[in-house]
Amino acid sequence: MSKNKKLPLLVLLGPTASGKTDLAMALSDVLPLSLISVDSALIYNDMNIGTGKPSPELLAKYPHALINLRNPDEHFSVADFVTEAKLSIAAAHQAGKIPCLVGGTMMYYKALLFGLSDLPATNPELRAQLQQTALEQGLPALHTRLQSVDPKSAARIHMNDTQRTLRALEVFESTGIPLSDHFSGTHGISEEHEMICIGLTCDDRTLLHQRIADRFDHMLAQGLIEEVRALRERYTLSSDLPAMRSVGYRQAWAYLDGHINHESLRETGIAATRQLAKRQFTWLKTWPNLHHLPMYAHDLSQKAQLLLSDWPKK
Numbered sequence: 001m002s003k004n005k006k007l008p009l010l011v012l013l014g015p016t017a018s019g020k021t022d023l024a025m026a027l028s029d030v031l032p033l034s035l036i037s038v039d040s041a042l043i044y045n046d047m048n049i050g051t052g053k054p055s056p057e058l059l060a061k062y063p064h065a066l067i068n069l070r071n072p073d074e075h076f077s078v079a080d081f082v083t084e085a086k087l088s089i090a091a092a093h094q095a096g097k098i099p100c101l102v103g104g105t106m107m108y109y110k111a112l113l114f115g116l117s118d119l120p121a122t123n124p125e126l127r128a129q130l131q132q133t134a135l136e137q138g139l140p141a142l143h144t145r146l147q148s149v150d151p152k153s154a155a156r157i158h159m160n161d162t163q164r165t166l167r168a169l170e171v172f173e174s175t176g177i178p179l180s181d182h183f184s185g186t187h188g189i190s191e192e193h194e195m196i197c198i199g200l201t202c203d204d205r206t207l208l209h210q211r212i213a214d215r216f217d218h219m220l221a222q223g224l225i226e227e228v229r230a231l232r233e234r235y236t237l238s239s240d241l242p243a244m245r246s247v248g249y250r251q252a253w254a255y256l257d258g259h260i261n262h263e264s265l266r267e268t269g270i271a272a273t274r275q276l277a278k279r280q281f282t283w284l285k286t287w288p289n290l291h292h293l294p295m296y297a298h299d300l301s302q303k304a305q306l307l308l309s310d311w312p313k314k
Contacts, residue, residue, distance in 0.1 A: 007093050008312035009193035010100040013109065013284060014200030015277035016247075017211045018295040021054060023200070024102040025062045026301040031308065034092035036085060037066040038103030038112075041246040043081075044072045046234065049219050049227045050248035064102075065091075072243035073235040075151055078111045079181045085112050086189065098312070104276075106283040107176050113195070114188035116181060120174045122167075130166050130173075142169060148240040150178035194312050198304060199284045200295035207296055212273045219248060220266065228252040247272045 010033065014020045024035050037043075041051040045068050053067065065088035070076045085101070085108075092099035101109070110116075134142050143165050147154040153168045171179040202208045228249055231237060237244055239253050251269040254260045260268065284290065293303050 006192065006194040008098045009089065009189075009195045010098055010308070011109070011113070011195060011197040012100060012102040012200075013106075013197060013287065013290070014104065014295060015202075015208065015280040015284075016104050016273055017208060017215050017277070018104075018200040018202065019300070020102050020104065020200060021052075023300060023304060024100055025058070027100070027304060027308075028062055030305060032097045033100040034088070034095065034097040035062060035064045036088045036092070036099055036101050037064045038081075038085070038101050038105055038108045039067075040076075040081075040105040040108060041243070041249075042067045042103070043069045043076050044243050045070065046231060047072060047227070047243065047246070047249070049222045049224045050246065050252070052215065052219070071235060072231055073237055073241065076242070077150075077152075077181050078107060078116070078177050081108050082112050089189075104280055106280060110283075111177070111181070112188065113190040116177065120171060123170060123174055126170055126173055127166060130169055134162065134166070139165065142166070145169065145240050146172075148238065149242060150180055152180035153178060156180075196308065196311050197287065197290045198307065199287060199290045199292050200300075201281075201284065201292045202295050208277060209274060212277065213270050216248070216266065216270050216273060224248060225252050225255060225265075229256060232256070247276055 012020050012024055024033070027033060028035065039051070041047060042053055042064075043066060044051075047053070054062070054064070059067065066081070066084055069084065089099040101112075103109075130142065139162055140159055143154060143157070143159040146157070146165055146168055149172050150168055157164045157168060159165070168179040171177070171182065232253075239245070239250070239257075244250060244253055248269050251260070251265050251272065254268075255262065255265040291307055293300060293307070297303055
C-alpha cells in the first residue's frame, strides 16, 4: 500500500428505528468490517432495553466497539467519544479490517468527522428561560445542572458567576455539546480517510412512525420501567444526568416519580422518539456526499453491497 493511500472508513447513518444495526451486521457477513457504535446511550452499562442494545449473543457474534464504556452515573463527553472512536478506528486498520461507524448520534459523527462547530450565537429565548429558572430555583440549582452536563466548565466557573453559568448552559442546550468540548481543539478526520457515507432514508414517514411506536411498545413490554427502577436503585442518579435524559429513560423517570401516568409515558416516549428522528433527518439533508438508500427496501443489504462493490479502491 502506498504511504499516501487513504485508509477506508464506512459510515452508516440514519434515524432511530431505521435498521442501521441490522444492516451493519448483514454487511459484516460479507465484508471484513469492524463495527464501531456511534450512539450516546449505548455507551452506558445496564441500559439495554431503552437503548435497543443488541443482545449479548448478537454482540458476541458481531462485536461493537464503544458499547458499555461507562456507568450511567458517569460523564462521557463528545470529546471523550472522539478520542475513543479514533483509537477504535486505528485498531480496526491495524487488524486489517474496515472500520464501520454505525449509529444515530449526529453530534458524535460531526465532531469526529468534521470537527466541532463554532460557538452558537446567544439565544435570547433560551437565555430568558434560564434566567427565569435562576430566579425561581436559584443560581446554585443551575450550577448543579451544569455540573451534570459539563463538569469541566462547572469546575472552572464559580457558582455565583451568573453570566458564565448561563452561557455554558445555553451552549449545551443549543448544541447538545458541552462548552468545554468546544474548546477541546477537536479536528475532523474525514479528509484522512477514503470515506463512504450511506444514509438510510424514508419517503413515507408513516412507516417510520409506526415502527417507532411498535418498538417503544416492545420496550415497555420487555420491562423498560423495571429497567429504569433498577438503575435508580443501583446507581446514584438524577434526572439531569445525560444518561437519564435519553429518550425513553426521561419519560420512564417521570412516570416513576409520579408526574405522568402509563398512557402519558407511552405517548410522550413515542412523540420524543419521533422528534429525535426528525432532527436526525434534518442532519441527513445537509450531509455531504451521502449515498441514500431506502431503509425499508427488501433487498437493502444487496443494494448496500452493490454500492460498496468497487470500494475501497484497490
